[in-house]
Amino acid sequence: MTALLELHGITKTLKGQKAPRTILDGTDLTVDRGESVAILGRSGSGKSTLLSLIGLFDRPDGGQYLLDGRDITRLPERKAAALRSAEFGFVFQRFFLLKHLTAAQNVAMALVNGQGWLPRRKRRARTLEALDRVGIAHLAKHRPARLSGGEQQRVAIARALVREPRLLLADEPTGALDTETGNLVIEVMRSATERGCGLILVTHDWDHANKMQRVLRLSDGALHPATDTRSVASVSGPARHRAAMGMDRTDAERSEVAR
Amino acid sequence: MIRLSGRFRSALIIGGQGIRARKTRTLLSMVSLFLGVLAVVVVQVGAETTKSARLADLELHAGKDGTRQTYLPGNADTIQIGQDTLKGRTDAVAISFTQAIIGEPGVSPVNPGGAPFDQPGGGQYAYPDGVEIFCDARGYCQPMQVAGDAPDVPVPGQAIELSLNALTGDIRQFRPFRSVSGQWLDFSSDPSLSPRIVVNLEAAKGFMRHQVPAEMRVEGTTANPTPRIIGVIDDGNMHPTAYTRADELQNWVPRSSNAGNYGPGLQVMLAPTAGDLEQLLRIRLTASGMPAEQIHFETIQARKEIAKELALIRWIFLGMAGLVLLIGVAGILNVGLATVGERVEEFALRRAVGTSRSLLAGIVLAETLLTGLLTAAAAIGLSALGLTAISALFGDRDQFLQDLAFPWQAGVAGVIAGLAAGLLGGLIPAIRAARIPIATVMRA
Numbered sequence: 001m002t003a004l005l006e007l008h009g010i011t012k013t014l015k016g017q018k019a020p021r022t023i024l025d026g027t028d029l030t031v032d033r034g035e036s037v038a039i040l041g042r043s044g045s046g047k048s049t050l051l052s053l054i055g056l057f058d059r060p061d062g063g064q065y066l067l068d069g070r071d072i073t074r075l076p077e078r079k080a081a082a083l084r085s086a087e088f089g090f091v092f093q094r095f096f097l098l099k100h101l102t103a104a105q106n107v108a109m110a111l112v113n114g115q116g117w118l119p120r121r122k123r124r125a126r127t128l129e130a131l132d133r134v135g136i137a138h139l140a141k142h143r144p145a146r147l148s149g150g151e152q153q154r155v156a157i158a159r160a161l162v163r164e165p166r167l168l169l170a171d172e173p174t175g176a177l178d179t180e181t182g183n184l185v186i187e188v189m190r191s192a193t194e195r196g197c198g199l200i201l202v203t204h205d206w207d208h209a210n211k212m213q214r215v216l217r218l219s220d221g222a223l224h225p226a227t228d229t230r231s232v233a234s235v236s237g238p239a240r241h242r243a244a245m246g247m248d249r250t251d252a253e254r255s256e257v258a259r
Numbered sequence: 260m261i262r263l264s265g266r267f268r269s270a271l272i273i274g275g276q277g278i279r280a281r282k283t284r285t286l287l288s289m290v291s292l293f294l295g296v297l298a299v300v301v302v303q304v305g306a307e308t309t310k311s312a313r314l315a316d317l318e319l320h321a322g323k324d325g326t327r328q329t330y331l332p333g334n335a336d337t338i339q340i341g342q343d344t345l346k347g348r349t350d351a352v353a354i355s356f357t358q359a360i361i362g363e364p365g366v367s368p369v370n371p372g373g374a375p376f377d378q379p380g381g382g383q384y385a386y387p388d389g390v391e392i393f394c395d396a397r398g399y400c401q402p403m404q405v406a407g408d409a410p411d412v413p414v415p416g417q418a419i420e421l422s423l424n425a426l427t428g429d430i431r432q433f434r435p436f437r438s439v440s441g442q443w444l445d446f447s448s449d450p451s452l453s454p455r456i457v458v459n460l461e462a463a464k465g466f467m468r469h470q471v472p473a474e475m476r477v478e479g480t481t482a483n484p485t486p487r488i489i490g491v492i493d494d495g496n497m498h499p500t501a502y503t504r505a506d507e508l509q510n511w512v513p514r515s516s517n518a519g520n521y522g523p524g525l526q527v528m529l530a531p532t533a534g535d536l537e538q539l540l541r542i543r544l545t546a547s548g549m550p551a552e553q554i555h556f557e558t559i560q561a562r563k564e565i566a567k568e569l570a571l572i573r574w575i576f577l578g579m580a581g582l583v584l585l586i587g588v589a590g591i592l593n594v595g596l597a598t599v600g601e602r603v604e605e606f607a608l609r610r611a612v613g614t615s616r617s618l619l620a621g622i623v624l625a626e627t628l629l630t631g632l633l634t635a636a637a638a639i640g641l642s643a644l645g646l647t648a649i650s651a652l653f654g655d656r657d658q659f660l661q662d663l664a665f666p667w668q669a670g671v672a673g674v675i676a677g678l679a680a681g682l683l684g685g686l687i688p689a690i691r692a693a694r695i696p697i698a699t700v701m702r703a
Binding site for chain 2: 078096114117
């Protein structure tokens with residue numbers, strides 16, 4: 001069966017004010033339908049760049065990107081927009097809710113984007129259903145200013161899910177939330193995979209990554225299976241964190257993991 | 260119902276949300292644009308109102324746009340053929356012209372030659388030295404060189420001279436006379452031996468000032484009939500004029516008398532659809548011996564003439580209004596650029612959820628176009644109210660002011676000006692919005 005998403009040898013170099021910097025250097029990734037994948041990596045390792053390539057925000061310099069076996073590496077902007085609307089749902093660290101719109105209107109934003117047209121009644125029904133899925137249908141008429149951080153992020157998740165995407169892309173969605181609320185948000189996103197939606201979660205938090213079916217680490221422009229979670233879990237304190245981030249361990253730490 | 264595309268509806272919905280979210284900015288944009296749109300609307304109102312007034316005036320004198328018209332020589336045969344051909348037709352009228360004196364028998368009229376009554380010189384035309392108006396025993400007057408003994412001149416008495424226009428049908432379909440009082444000629448009844456006449460305002464003025472016995476002297480009549488004045492109209496003519504049915508006048512004027520040799524002979528006016536009648540008249544006239552090249556029909560083009568007259572003035576004022584509008588465009592542009600700068604994240608997010616670059620530009624344009632439309636509505640509303648107020652306050656001073664109505668062309672011009680300003684002012688912000696990189700949301 002064809003995988004939902006396949007990246008083969010993806011490369012991306014960013015042209016900054018200084019010398020060009022290769023962020024992704026032959027990255028490979030395969031995600032199946034309904035699979036959840038966590039991507040860890042230290043800041044600047046290219047996690048967000050990878051996510052923006054997967055989400056068709058940007059184009060890779062090289063390599064091949066297949067969605068459902070279809071090559072979408074060099075998709076024109078209009079078709080990319082249509083695909084973003086139909087196939088992907090995005091959740092960001094900052095919730096990006098428009099303050100002048102209610103929670104329901106923020107969710108409906110993904111339905112009023114020029115990609116097909118739903119009558120108002122259907123829009124409303126789907127919006128309320130999406131809010132219900134994340135457990136905040138009763139807050140539909142509230143504006144973001146009246147919602148807590150967790151509620152705002154759930155509105156953002158509802159916005160990502162309202163078009164029933166096949167792949168949910170989350171870029172550090174719990175970064176601005178406390179642990180308890182973050183866990184709740186992760187659970188809400190994980191429940192989406194039960195309906196067959198793939199999930200790619202970019203995070204710094206090992207606990208959240210550990211809830212995904214696969215954990216990968218991005219370093220040196222390529223994805224690698226992350227360190228065995230149990231091994232890392234047995235390491236405490238800074239060592240555990242660095243292990244999760246794929247940072248080099250001290251000799252003492254290495255020996256601790258080995259034990 | 261027109262089904263709008265999803266993209267267009269999306270742009271309108273999001274544009275509307277944007278306007279509601281930034282009411283103060285929208286209001287500021289409207290304020291900066293308002294004077295420009297108002298100027299365009301006012302110029303257009305002025306131009307259209309002037310055009311309407313001039314057109315109404317011209318139609319009274321010359322006839323309605325598109326009317327086919329010709330003048331035929333005033334000989335008896337031509338007049339007879341013209342009147343016979345057009346008799347009973349509702350889409351054509353023949354007018355023969357003569358002079359008539361209504362009043363006391365055997366006196367010369369108070370306005371020899373049918374002069375206006377308030378003209379300097381007491382209602383008499385001024386003639387060169389040595390030339391005076393002399394009237395014969397029946398009262399017909401004409402300028403004559405004074406040499407030696409002047410002919411016997413009847414004493415001036417209670418009589419009024421006027422132009423008498425004999426009609427074969429209702430002329431008002433071509434020249435929309437304004438009814439002042441009484442009624443218009445009835446062409447469906449049998450002709451009366453007492454000719455019914457409708458006089459114009461100038462003639463009515465004479466009859467108000469001079470209580471004259473009712474006898475009408477017309478050259479060539481076998482006897483003087485007693486006319487019945489049945490109505491007063493405004494025909495825009497400053498000379499005293501009366502209109503009567505041609506068949507009622509013919510009861511008294513034998514056709515062989517060549518009555519109508521005053522003025523241009525026989526005037527024929529045809530509706531634009533009466534091409535068959537024009538052809539028939541040509542055939543009959545040429546058959547009677549009239550050279551075909553002497554029969555020349557022309558189409559009245561009153562609107563074209565007026566448009567030419569007013570075009571230059573209109574463009575000068577529109578140019579000035581356009582300059583004011585440009586200032587408004589700069590205002591919208593300024594506010595639009597500031598707004599786009601503030602909404603970078605929103606636009607990037609919209610792109611992330613599937614909105615295309617072109618729709619993003621469409622959303623910004625929708626906002627500025629809606630702002631332009633709202634401004635146009637406000638300017639049009641204010642102009643219409645102003646016009647109503649002017650009409651109510653000063654309508655009694657002039658008929659022209661009483662009939663003031665907001666011309667639809669001014670409304671269209673206002674809407675176009677508002678949309679054009681919205682388009683011009685929104686174009687650059689729209690392009691900027693479309694260029695916002697989608698990855699902005701990732702880096703935020």
